[in-house]
Amino acid sequence: MTHAEAQNVAVAESATSGRRLVQVILAGGSGTRLWPVSREQYPKQLIDVVGDQSLLQATMKRMDGFTKAWDVAAEPVIVCGAEHFHATSGQAADCGVKPCVVVEPARRDTAPALTLAALAACADGDDPILVAMPADHAIADVPALHRSIELAALHAQEGEIATLGVPPTSADTGFGYIRLGAQLQDGAHRIDRFVEKPAAELAAQYVASGGYWWNSGMFVVRASVWLAALKVFQPDMHAACMQAYADARRDNGHIAPGADAFERCPSDSIDYAVMEQLGKPASPFTAVVVPLEAGWSDLGSWDAVWQAMDKDEFGNVANGRVLMEGATSTYARSQGGRLVACVGTSDLVVVETDDAVLVADRSHVQDIKGLVSRIRQTKAPEADNHRKVRRPWGFYDSIDHGERFQVKRIVVSPGGRLSLQMHHHRAEHWIVVCGTALVTRGDEQFLLSENQSTYIPIGVQHRLENPGHVPLQIIEVQSGAYLGEDDIVRFDDKYGRCN
Amino acid sequence: MTHAEAQNVAVAESATSGRRLVQVILAGGSGTRLWPVSREQYPKQLIDVVGDQSLLQATMKRMDGFTKAWDVAAEPVIVCGAEHFHATSGQAADCGVKPCVVVEPARRDTAPALTLAALAACADGDDPILVAMPADHAIADVPALHRSIELAALHAQEGEIATLGVPPTSADTGFGYIRLGAQLQDGAHRIDRFVEKPAAELAAQYVASGGYWWNSGMFVVRASVWLAALKVFQPDMHAACMQAYADARRDNGHIAPGADAFERCPSDSIDYAVMEQLGKPASPFTAVVVPLEAGWSDLGSWDAVWQAMDKDEFGNVANGRVLMEGATSTYARSQGGRLVACVGTSDLVVVETDDAVLVADRSHVQDIKGLVSRIRQTKAPEADNHRKVRRPWGFYDSIDHGERFQVKRIVVSPGGRLSLQMHHHRAEHWIVVCGTALVTRGDEQFLLSENQSTYIPIGVQHRLENPGHVPLQIIEVQSGAYLGEDDIVRFDDKYGRCN
Numbered sequence: 001m002t003h004a005e006a007q008n009v010a011v012a013e014s015a016t017s018g019r020r021l022v023q024v025i026l027a028g029g030s031g032t033r034l035w036p037v038s039r040e041q042y043p044k045q046l047i048d049v050v051g052d053q054s055l056l057q058a059t060m061k062r063m064d065g066f067t068k069a070w071d072v073a074a075e076p077v078i079v080c081g082a083e084h085f086h087a088t089s090g091q092a093a094d095c096g097v098k099p100c101v102v103v104e105p106a107r108r109d110t111a112p113a114l115t116l117a118a119l120a121a122c123a124d125g126d127d128p129i130l131v132a133m134p135a136d137h138a139i140a141d142v143p144a145l146h147r148s149i150e151l152a153a154l155h156a157q158e159g160e161i162a163t164l165g166v167p168p169t170s171a172d173t174g175f176g177y178i179r180l181g182a183q184l185q186d187g188a189h190r191i192d193r194f195v196e197k198p199a200a201e202l203a204a205q206y207v208a209s210g211g212y213w214w215n216s217g218m219f220v221v222r223a224s225v226w227l228a229a230l231k232v233f234q235p236d237m238h239a240a241c242m243q244a245y246a247d248a249r250r251d252n253g254h255i256a257p258g259a260d261a262f263e264r265c266p267s268d269s270i271d272y273a274v275m276e277q278l279g280k281p282a283s284p285f286t287a288v289v290v291p292l293e294a295g296w297s298d299l300g301s302w303d304a305v306w307q308a309m310d311k312d313e314f315g316n317v318a319n320g321r322v323l324m325e326g327a328t329s330t331y332a333r334s335q336g337g338r339l340v341a342c343v344g345t346s347d348l349v350v351v352e353t354d355d356a357v358l359v360a361d362r363s364h365v366q367d368i369k370g371l372v373s374r375i376r377q378t379k380a381p382e383a384d385n386h387r388k389v390r391r392p393w394g395f396y397d398s399i400d401h402g403e404r405f406q407v408k409r410i411v412v413s414p415g416g417r418l419s420l421q422m423h424h425h426r427a428e429h430w431i432v433v434c435g436t437a438l439v440t441r442g443d444e445q446f447l448l449s450e451n452q453s454t455y456i457p458i459g460v461q462h463r464l465e466n467p468g469h470v471p472l473q474i475i476e477v478q479s480g481a482y483l484g485e486d487d488i489v490r491f492d493d494k495y496g497r498c499n
Numbered sequence: 500m501t502h503a504e505a506q507n508v509a510v511a512e513s514a515t516s517g518r519r520l521v522q523v524i525l526a527g528g529s530g531t532r533l534w535p536v537s538r539e540q541y542p543k544q545l546i547d548v549v550g551d552q553s554l555l556q557a558t559m560k561r562m563d564g565f566t567k568a569w570d571v572a573a574e575p576v577i578v579c580g581a582e583h584f585h586a587t588s589g590q591a592a593d594c595g596v597k598p599c600v601v602v603e604p605a606r607r608d609t610a611p612a613l614t615l616a617a618l619a620a621c622a623d624g625d626d627p628i629l630v631a632m633p634a635d636h637a638i639a640d641v642p643a644l645h646r647s648i649e650l651a652a653l654h655a656q657e658g659e660i661a662t663l664g665v666p667p668t669s670a671d672t673g674f675g676y677i678r679l680g681a682q683l684q685d686g687a688h689r690i691d692r693f694v695e696k697p698a699a700e701l702a703a704q705y706v707a708s709g710g711y712w713w714n715s716g717m718f719v720v721r722a723s724v725w726l727a728a729l730k731v732f733q734p735d736m737h738a739a740c741m742q743a744y745a746d747a748r749r750d751n752g753h754i755a756p757g758a759d760a761f762e763r764c765p766s767d768s769i770d771y772a773v774m775e776q777l778g779k780p781a782s783p784f785t786a787v788v789v790p791l792e793a794g795w796s797d798l799g800s801w802d803a804v805w806q807a808m809d810k811d812e813f814g815n816v817a818n819g820r821v822l823m824e825g826a827t828s829t830y831a832r833s834q835g836g837r838l839v840a841c842v843g844t845s846d847l848v849v850v851e852t853d854d855a856v857l858v859a860d861r862s863h864v865q866d867i868k869g870l871v872s873r874i875r876q877t878k879a880p881e882a883d884n885h886r887k888v889r890r891p892w893g894f895y896d897s898i899d900h901g902e903r904f905q906v907k908r909i910v911v912s913p914g915g916r917l918s919l920q921m922h923h924h925r926a927e928h929w930i931v932v933c934g935t936a937l938v939t940r941g942d943e944q945f946l947l948s949e950n951q952s953t954y955i956p957i958g959v960q961h962r963l964e965n966p967g968h969v970p971l972q973i974i975e976v977q978s979g980a981y982l983g984e985d986d987i988v989r990f991d992d993k994y995g996r997c998n
Contacts, residue, residue: 036840325870326863339855339881341535341870344863348844350856356838357851359858364825364843371824371840382838399899400908400974404949405932407906407974409899429930429952431976433904450903451978453928455952475899475906477930477974479950 020128021153023063023076024117026110027056027088027135032372033301036356037335040384045135046087049299050308056088056135060097066146075100077120079113086392098253105259111273112265115230115241118223120255129156130226132219138308140295151186152220152290161229161278162220165213165289166296171203174300176215178289191279191287194271216292219270229285233277240265301365302349306331354387392495393418406478412466419493420463426480426487428456435472438465461491519627520652522562522575523616525609526555526587526634531871532800535855536834539883544634545586548798549807555587555634559596565645574599576619578612585891597752604758610772611764614729614740617722619754628655631718637807639794650685651719651789660728660777660784661719663791664712670702673799675714677788690778690786693770715791718769728784732776739764800864801848805830853886891994892917905977911965918992919962925979925986927955934971937964960990
């Protein structure tokens with residue numbers, strides 16, 4: 001009997017014991033290691049780092065085509081921060097997914113996030129197996145991922161907690177490692193322990209020994225088992241999450257757990273809060289690591305992005321308007337649309353955005369996190385904010401500014417509606433360049449179409465809406481002595497931003 | 500008697516033989532080797548490459564403080580191309596210099612340029628000594644330059660043609676070399692011959708031999724001597740220049756030689772057209788090379804710029820909004836105002852502008868010229884044009900564009916006046932954000948001040964002027980199906996652009 005046949009028999013035998021899978025997407029990251037493309041305001045998972053869809057979107061599609069022998073829920077559970085809720089649900093809608101979104105009131109790492117997801121997945125009285133994965137990783141070989149998940153799910157059916165481990169292909173110092181325990185018949189291993197990102201020498205020893213796998217951050221566990229394990233090992237975390245979930249508000253397919261309780265929740269990762277405890281003698285739970293050989297990358301640095309992408313004959317990756325002249329092993333990305341030219345460079349990362357340019361030696365990409373901290377200390381906006389600012393109704397981009405003026409391009413999605421607002425210090429000129437605007441100005445309300453304009457004097461209540469079916473684009477010229485975003489008095493807001 | 504004393508005696512002895520010096524600035528360059536900062540439309544000499552004034556402005560100030568023993572004309576003669584005339588005279592005005600500007604109808608290299616300058620310098624019947632220098636070089640030690648020029652001028656007084664040669668400090672392959680002939684008493688040498696930019700090995704031999712100096716491209720010669728030498732060695736060039744000068748139009752302190760005659764003029768450099776001929780047995784002229792040890796740089800590449808600038812303890816040069824994190828020997832320039840971060844880079848050049856980013860290994864900067872040719876072949880505007888476009892009345896900057904719209908910031912200098920014009924395919928919205936505009940629209944004429952706006956429908960004649968004393972800034976939003984610069988019908992233009 002082959003390995004695959006053995007697996008099929010096992011699947012058939014356990015068919016009665018709950019074959020429902022719910023994908024849980026952990027989208028709480030705010031990675032700065034891919035700065036300047038990824039920033040706190042709009043982080044990595046929301047961006048098309050390696051393909052033509054965002055990492056989150058690729059992740060949402062990752063269970064598509066999973067074997068029919070299992071019942072994969074159509075709705076994934078996505079856990080994300082409040083500041084990314086609109087972008088997350090917008091991206092889901094754009095690719096036809098209707099997820100259950102759990103909006104974390106605060107950042108508490110992955111263990112509380114998985115706990116909230118488990119509670120949401122059980123809300124209809126079911127007890128599914130959770131397939132938890134970060135929103136910001138890349139997988140080249142999805143069928144191979146599916147095979148690993150299926151194997152892990154078989155363990156989860158038996159009440160075990162499974163993680164996916166990646167047999168290492170290099171002595172990478174950017175990952176945590178899992179020290180393998182006893183090997184099982186199906187190729188999985190018991191878990192001996194989790195190891196933090198090692199130094200280079202130690203990483204080399206790990207890889208040479210054959211006894212360590214990379215920690216992928218993906219887990220497969222039945223919801224009730226996770227909750228029970230958390231209660232045993234992290235009772236405070238369990239209690240805080242239960243309370244936060246009990247206090248949750250539900251609205252439009254998203255769940256907002258109670259902030260007071262959740263803020264009291266300890267912060268910890270799945271690995272350290274639970275997985276590491278499982279091997280202890282008194283533990284009533286069993287952990288297992290299942291091998292994942294699917295071209296996995298955590299895209300945890302620009303070097304990892306370069307590694308994960310197709311290269312030309314000289315090892316270069318060119319993304320956008322890029323010219324290479326005698327370059328080798330160079331990753332260059334033009335995100336803001338400017339022409340980027342690399343001449344005679346080697347082992348280099350070049351990333352251009354609307355407001356920043358990063359040039360980094362490939363061997364120094366781990367220093368980018370520190371760089372972003374330095375930028376943050378100078379209070380420069382480029383640390384955390386993009387020039388293009390996403391809002392529930394669309395986005396704006398600050399295209400020019402001077403001493404007493406500022407120019408923005410404002411794009412309002414069909415049906416989008418800015419708050420009814422007023423400014424104390426600036427007047428605004430609006431020129432419609434695409435689509436149709438419904439403008440409220442004082443007591444008037446009127447439509448503007450392409451090539452029409454209006455003027456909003458200082459102190460006059462106004463509102464901009466897109467009543468049409470195509471995106472509305474306007475150029476807004478602000479004129480005044482003070483042009484800060486905080487000069488805004490909101491009277492009414494569709495998205496609840498008046499409070 | 501010291502060397503300086505000997506010189507003083509010589510000066511005194513020749514006091515009666517014409518001690519008038521006229522600085523000639525050769526500003527016809529269009530260098531692409533400092534792309535993306537220097538482009539054909541607005542080249543290197545017009546840009547503040549190493550200091551807070553442009554290289555041209557630094558050159559115009561370079562005779563300031565010259566010893567009173569000589570009579571330096573207050574007005575330099577500047578020779579430039581027609582496309583750079585407005586910028587050149589504008590920069591002169593900005594630093595209080597009123598030059599005589601000779602506008603070349605075509606590019607014919609430095610020998611014809613110096614010839615036109617010689618004719619202009621003799622226009623009042625004088626026969627001064629010309630001190631000719633390129634507009635785009637840097638000199639660290641101006642007093643040392645003055646000493647070299649004075650020594651050269653003494654030779655010029657005797658009817659010789661002097662060039663300044665730089666005793667080499669490295670085996671640079673970016674310069675031409677001068678092979679030294681017999682040494683004279685005052686430290687100058689006869690010239691054996693001029694040598695094109697050598698390969699690395701040959702350059703090393705030259706430097707090791709001690710018999711070669713770098714060719715700085717600076718010359719000191721009496722006007723009549725230059726003209727006589729040219730007539731002997733390049734009679735066609737001489738005739739063409741004489742005719743072009745005879746056909747010249749004079750206007751507002753600038754001279755526009757006749758295009759027909761000048762276009763027939765052969766193209767050649769001072770070195771090859773004349774200097775190389777002087778050593779020939781039958782030559783009635785004598786050439787001499789005077790040493791220049793003044794921290795001279797031709798700024799002929801980004802590497803040369805890096806060499807010429809003050810560096811931090813790690814060899815880095817940061818110009819503008821630049822952050823270095825573990826970088827060494829890195830030159831980084833933020834010209835467009837974006838944050839440029841260099842992480843762990845070494846021996847690298849990073850140059851950011853509004854519309855392009857160059858990243859080049861320092862040892863490959865000579866390949867930039869080829870890169871620009873490649874960009875030009877793709878018809879991308881970034882090869883030759885800046886996003887910010889200078890006009891006689893000021894400039895405009897294209898700050899945003901979309902499918903049927905374009906947004907420009909237009910800055911009009913005090914007294915500046917755009918042409919009376921009309922567009923077939925676009926309407927324009929103008930919002931004044933600084934200063935005062937005098938607007939002509941159809942039959943109307945009216946003033947707009949800050950925070951006021953107007954609308955120019957398709958097909959309506961219009962004109963924008965700045966009647967005030969501060970720069971006028973407007974935001975122009977163009978709306979229409981075709982937005983090319985060539986959709987313009989000019990009816991009247993202060994700057995003669997209707998023809």
